[in-house]
Amino acid sequence: MSIENPRLILSVEDLTVSFDGFKAVDGLNLYIAPNECRVIIGPNGAGKTTVLDLICGRTRATSGSVEFKGMELLKMREDQIVHAGVGRKFQTPSVYEDLTVFENLEISYPRGYSVFGALAFRRTAEVRERIEEVAEVIFLSDHLDQKSAHLSHGQKQWLEIGMLLIQDPQLLMLDEPVAGMSVAERVKTAELLNRIIADRSVIVVEHDMKFVEEIATRVTVLHRGKLLAEGSMAHVQADPDVIEVYLGH
Numbered sequence: 001m002s003i004e005n006p007r008l009i010l011s012v013e014d015l016t017v018s019f020d021g022f023k024a025v026d027g028l029n030l031y032i033a034p035n036e037c038r039v040i041i042g043p044n045g046a047g048k049t050t051v052l053d054l055i056c057g058r059t060r061a062t063s064g065s066v067e068f069k070g071m072e073l074l075k076m077r078e079d080q081i082v083h084a085g086v087g088r089k090f091q092t093p094s095v096y097e098d099l100t101v102f103e104n105l106e107i108s109y110p111r112g113y114s115v116f117g118a119l120a121f122r123r124t125a126e127v128r129e130r131i132e133e134v135a136e137v138i139f140l141s142d143h144l145d146q147k148s149a150h151l152s153h154g155q156k157q158w159l160e161i162g163m164l165l166i167q168d169p170q171l172l173m174l175d176e177p178v179a180g181m182s183v184a185e186r187v188k189t190a191e192l193l194n195r196i197i198a199d200r201s202v203i204v205v206e207h208d209m210k211f212v213e214e215i216a217t218r219v220t221v222l223h224r225g226k227l228l229a230e231g232s233m234a235h236v237q238a239d240p241d242v243i244e245v246y247l248g249h
């Protein structure tokens with residue numbers, strides 16, 4: 001049992017998952033502070049996505065502990081973890097293409113439980129205000145009435161981040177958020193992340209090192225399910241083990 005540290009939002013201790021005897025994540029410790037953007041890097045198959053899956057309850061851990069704001073997430077269901085304040089974005093955008101940007105944000109507002117239920121409830125001033133606030137953060141203020149099918153790939157990714165932000169998670173996890181984005185969209189996504197950590201912590205899994213440099217408070221390097229190195233970008237970039245297994249390739 002860890003002692004709760006109020007200066008940490010997430011404490012992952014001795015986290016392990018075994019798939020038929022193969023340890024995809026092996027005795028991992030990870031400590032995330034408030035207002036931190038932690039980036040997890042490492043070679044293919046290092047276990048990065050699996051760590052996010054374990055934290056959000058999609059994959060069940062074999063052993064260990066994941067404590068978020070004093071709650072043991074490993075004992076909770078996926079929906080309870082979302083409700084507790086952990087948002088997770090997967091690699092492929094999953095916005096409702098037939099709905100406008102406004103409607104996509106509206107159905108994600110905590111009061112809307114289903115597409116129909118959400119569209120039926122009155123658009124109170126409070127909801128509209130929150131939608132406009134989030135739209136501004138995700139660079140879509142001028143696209144609120146546009147069907148999301150007509151957005152660019154990058155805009156769809158931002159919209160999905162917005163659909164999570166509208167629930168105001170204290171921890172947001174993003175898996176390769178800039179994959180498939182243009183250079184200009186990557187720059188704006190870095191700006192977006194740097195803005196949103198004012199109110200929350202973010203964990204990002206990413207391969208684009210230029211982007212990592214622009215967003216990371218700290219970097220965690222995984223290799224074969226284990227922690228290989230951790231620290232500032234400059235620190236991990238200079239680590240001979242990291243160069244050998246990842247950055248040198």
Ligand SMILES: Nc1ncnc2c1ncn2[C@@H]1O[C@H](COP(=O)(O)OP(=O)(O)OP(=O)(O)O)[C@@H](O)[C@H]1O
Nearest residue numbers: 019023024042043044045046047048049050051205
């Ligand atoms: N549900 C599962 N059942 C069996 N093996 C799995 C499962 N999920 C992940 N693995 C294995 O665990 C290892 C880690 O996979 P993971 O996707 O977490 O790696 P990653 O670091 O995110 O890689 P990439 O950079 O390629 O996305 C891989 O060998 C993968 O095949």
